[in-house]
Amino acid sequence: FVLASKYQQEPTSLGGNLIQTDAFVRFALADMLTAEWEELILTADTAMKTKEWNDFSCFQLWGKLKGHAYLLDMMHGKWESPALLLNAITFSAKCRAAWPECPLRMLIEEKASGIGLIQQLNVANVPAEGIERDIDKVRRVKLILPYQESGLVHIPNEKREDAPEWVDKFLTECGEFK
Numbered sequence: 312f313v314l315a316s317k318y319q320q321e322p323t324s325l326g327g328n329l330i331q332t333d334a335f336v337r338f339a340l341a342d343m344l345t346a347e348w349e350e351l352i353l354t355a356d357t358a359m360k361t362k363e364w365n366d367f368s369c370f371q372l373w374g375k376l377k378g379h380a381y382l383l384d385m386m387h388g389k390w391e392s393p394a395l396l397l398n399a400i401t402f403s404a405k406c407r408a409a410w411p412e413c414p415l416r417m418l419i420e421e422k423a424s425g426i427g428l429i430q431q432l433n434v435a436n437v438p439a440e441g442i443e444r445d446i447d448k449v450r451r452v453k454l455i456l457p458y459q460e461s462g463l464v465h466i467p468n469e470k471r472e473d474a475p476e477w478v479d480k481f482l483t484e485c486g487e488f489k
Contacts, residue, residue, distance in 0.1 A: 329452060330485040334460045336379075337468035340475065343374070343381060344409070350375040351383075351410055353403060353417040355439075357395060357424040367484075368395055368424075370402040372415075380458070381465045384409070385477040395424065396431050403437050418442050452488060 352373050358366040372384040386402045399417070407415055417432060419425040421441030432439035444451070458464055469478040 329449070330456070330488050331460065332482045332486045334462070334464075335482075335485075336462050336465045337470075338381065338465045340383070340467040343383065346374065346376055346381075348374045348376055348410070348413055351406070351413040351415050353406060353415055355399060355417055355419040355425065355428065357419065357428055358389065359424045368398075370399060370417075372402075372406045379463050379465060382467070382481070384475070385481060387477060387480055392424065392427065395428060396435075399428060399432055399439075400435055400437055403432075416440060420444055449489075 352375070354371045354373060355369070357368045367387055368390055370386040371382060374381040374383050384402075384406060386398060388398070390398055403415065403417060415438070417437060417439040419429050419432075419439055419441055421429065421443050425441065429439045429441050455464075466481065467474050467478050469482065
């Protein structure tokens with residue numbers, strides 16, 4: 312809060328701006344490794360450039376269980392095209408190794424760098440399909456807020472010693488989202 316507000320001149324409300332980070336339900340990741348998932352989905356939100364002011368690219372693994380969504384893994388960074396492809400393949404392989412019994416598919420926003428990534432992944436035998444978007448990110452976030460605020464979206468508990476390092480990054484970006 313202090314870093315974003317005072318030093319980066321990006322004021323953030325305590326608990327988050329649009330997305331209230333306290334509304335995420337926390338879980339112990341180790342307890343979910345043997346869950347019988349209804350569905351596992353890889354998602355990719357890709358960016359074109361790697362400059363400081365450009366967006367990050369992000370790969371996530373989500374599990375669906377009894378109407379609840381669980382964020383199980385995430386890779387986040389700024390990569391140009393060759394590294395973006397390599398990281399997508401690496402992340403997909405990591406997720407398949409952790410949950411081999413479940414079929415996985417990667418959903419990618421069908422814009423800009425996502426279009427090329429979909430084509431390259433399919434050639435590399437990583438099932439990928441495009442998602443067309445006709446509304447902006449803010450409106451898309453507002454559509455999922457009722458689910459998150461109702462306790463249907465779960466993330467690993469960042470206060471546990473076995474929590475993945477990416478949880479703090481995820482919470483920071485959610486809290487700063489406007």
